[in-house]
Amino acid sequence: MLRLLASRIAQVIPVLFVMSLAVFALTDLLPGDPTITVLGENATPQQREVLRKEMGLDRPAPLRYLDWMGRTLSGDLGRSLRTREPVTAMIAARLPVTVELTILSMLVASLIGIPLGIAAALKPNSWIDFAVSVTALAGMALPFFWAGILLIRLFSIQLGWLPPSGYVPIWVDPVRNLTLMVLPSLTVGGAMAGLIMRQTRSAMLQTLGQDFIRTARAKGVPERTVVVRHGLRSALLPVVTVIGLQSGALIGGAVVTETIFSLPGLGTMIVDGIFQRDFAVIQGALLTVVLAVVVVNLLTDLTYGLLDRRVRLA
Amino acid sequence: MNPLPALAAAASEKATQSGPTLAVSDLRISAKRDRKSVELLRGVSFHVASGETLALVGESGCGKSITSLAVMGLLAPGLSMSGEVALTDAGGRIDLVALSAAERRKLCGRRLGMIFQEPMTSLNPMQRVGDQIAETLTTHGICSRQEAARRAVAMLDRMGIADPGRRALALPHELSGGMRQRVMIAMAMIGEPDLLIADEPTTALDVTVQAQILELIRDLSRERGMATLFISHDLAVVADIADRVAVMYAGEIVETGPIDQVLDAPLHPYTIGLIASRPALSTERRARLSAIFGAVPEPGRRPQGCAFHPRCSLAKPGLCDVGDVPLKRFDGRDVRCLRVGERVQA
Ligand SMILES: Nc1ncnc2c1ncn2[C@@H]1O[C@H](COP(=O)(O)OP(=O)(O)OP(=O)(O)O)[C@@H](O)[C@H]1O
């Protein structure tokens, strides 16, 4: 297990390096002048030139990257050009929102996807199977934006059951927080549920056709136990893998969905940063997202190892 | 071979009166292939009394496994069956075909035990073998979890597995093929079933291990007075363990009778060929027939008349290639051959 951990971490380092290059290049290529962000539209060219020197923007890109990387590695992500607030503090305030949305979405996706996938696998080619497949396809085909807006229209505007947007930290008012999170996590989780459903269905079908399932039945094990204890346990492996592999998309979905529901997470931070040409903010938030995706993938690998005793023992 | 046939016969007679008997009659199984119904089993009938071992023998694909699965009620969903399968004892007759799934489940593991053909794939790869054995007991609420675990270890010990306490914690892939097969047997035996079905329990093993496993099954079934349906494609294996034998060919029983009679003086040309292809069993009298040429017909490509006639050196045109051949009583056995009378007299 420790060897597995070490080798996975070793694989992650080059990935992080490439991603940091990409983040830096992306912000560097972004059109716009950061001095406008700081000085406003009315500053003189001389004032701008002085500021550019001060910010080191006159130096070549590779040097600036090394500078930035050095500071980032020492934990200093700089300050917002606009508000002068430290970027690390901004991330610390917004990360919990994105993390909560991601976790809730994953929960929603699993709670919808796994049981429906099992139901479909238990009666292949039945009407349940058909209905589940069509729903799954629809869920995967709908863009987040559209699904989110549809949900708001239905549940907030027409039925008035749920608030359309806003945010309260979970430690301030847990009930209000969860109520506000229902629609966003349905938006992201619903989209992911289709994939989990399909994966669960096929993994379950494959497992239920195996000889050891027949052995369990020959022992007189009740069908529900056969499905859960013998079937699901094996079938969960590929499902967890898919959830893990999709975590990137999930975090991405959370980031996009935040803006629809005005949740103050990393997603809105990135979007605001882009509109305001606030480079340090964009870079910091993007890096955090990248790091999160990488860490979640790592955790998936390790969970896989825990679930599959054969991997752990090998 | 059976050293005391008279005694064994008497024992099985006694058992018939008290213990349960499995009776299968006119079992037919068909599969859908390319929208056509293909008959895999064409009316198989046999019975096994308690304390008795019936061997089902035949080449690969003749329908041995589907017969046993039909008895257990575990046929693949794509297969359909008709016919009767019943377990009769002093308490009455249980129609296994008519049972609901829940009622059948109560019998499986407790009154019906099965050793599957493939010990590698038939064990759950993610569950400790001790737990898999104990599950038979806990499922039926026969005893507590701790007691079941203890009995599972004792059963492994009985199977001749060294250090059974530690082995019980192993996963199947950590065990050798022979040990896995012992685990399968322990799993089938621990519920002390009335009927044990063993589907080629030794095929994957080397000869020494094979002999040990056979001895285990034989001892346990004698000890507990089980009715045993023993499936094999190997007549030599069967000679050691069975009281009676039913030889199958292309989904039919072609010859059935007491094991010694069938081995010493086989009547059906297919049985003769099977024995001849086992050098240890053949004698000079049959050497001229030697191994059987050709191959088993695929299901759905069954020839007219006797299914075996294209491979039979004694087949007579105009007789063996038309009409169905019935199973006829001859010399204390049932044989499905139209020429058996003339051949034996000649
Ligand atoms: N689920 C199924 N669907 C269709 N055909 C099947 C199915 N299971 C078995 N068969 C066919 O039924 C025939 C008998 O199969 P069975 O497994 O009983 O053979 P067997 O005598 O046990 O052979 P072996 O010695 O190889 O185990 C074979 O031709 C096989 O292809």
Ligand SMILES: [Mg+2]
């Ligand atoms: Mg078989």
